[in-house]
Amino acid sequence: MEIKTVGVVGCGLMGSGIAQVCAQAGFDVIVHELNDDLLAKGLAKIDKNLSRLVKKEKIAEADKANILKKITGTSDLLRLKSAQIIIEAVSEDIAVKRSIFRTLDEECPPETIFATNTSSLSVIEIAARTNRADKFCGLHFFNPVPVMPLVEVVRTITTTDATFEQAFAFAKKLGKKPISCKDNSGFVVNLLLVPFMLDAIRAVENGVASIADIDKGMQLGCGHPMGPLTLLDFVGLDTTYFIANIMFDEYREQRYAPPPLLKRLVLAGHFGKKTGRGFYDYSGDEPVAAL
Ligand code: 3HC
16 A cells, blocks of 8 residues: 555644755655644644744745645644644643544554554553554654654554564655654653663752753763753643653653652642743743743
8 A cells, every 4th residue: 555645643843843854855745633622732833933944045945835735734644644644742641642543543544554653652542542553653753843853663562563663664755763662651762761861860969050051061971953841841841740650650660750849740730841930931032941
């Protein structure tokens, strides 16, 4: 089966990036959001990102128009049934993900491949509620999706070789550099990255150094493009809190336990860059430490 059309469920931070890279790679894309308002916001993100590429002379204005033409937005989930592969990128809520895939499973042709962009839930737990667990895999992208080259292609205990190989080849067609991994919570990157970011929060809690110096330490000492607390704000503290809880639940190991300070920031509604405040305050020209 040749993939011509890609369905993307969710047009938030990750979904909009996925829709963009699929369209840039020449696929037709149908992207779903819950309502017209969310859809407009998601499509505006793609427009802004493509304008950035035009400004940097990486693509021409005409290319931008052609890429945008390849993307159709909808609030009707069933419009995605003409796609050969559907990638879900909604929030880390197992009930929501299962419900989306159950609905799609009933309506889509049996050969359609289903993929979830989950970062921490077990893929099989979502796949098992459909009648196509053999055609189900994980495709885990990284933020910002248009920039980060990695996609983790996740094979569950029921994913067939054919499905895995098609998904892997698809990720390559997007211009990404895929790696193969098992369906364990956090896959490869979050398994290592999440405890590192949580340790940075514990360092703040213990007064080891200031927020700015912890970040500076990892940037200048280890060559990281962003310090861990800036990265936390970038990924989203709410998202990290969800992921840490899921991983702690899976492994029952202290290093995945969300520190109390993370919980407090989330309870306060300080989710990081997207809300204007997290470990840093983003209201001025430059971010300043907020704690
Ligand atoms: N969307 C699209 N493109 C973006 C972008 C965005 N949000 N932010 C930056 N870019 C592009 C810029 O246009 C620029 O492109 P160019 O090199 O072609 O000109 C390039 O990225 C570099 O941008 P800048 O020079 O403006 O800024 P930086 O050099 O500071 O780079 C960064 C920004 C690429 C975000 C870099 O800081 C970085 O790599 N940070 C780490 C990101 C990371 O670790 N991501 C993984 C998060 S974990 C995850 O996603 C898993 C999930 O499950 C939690």
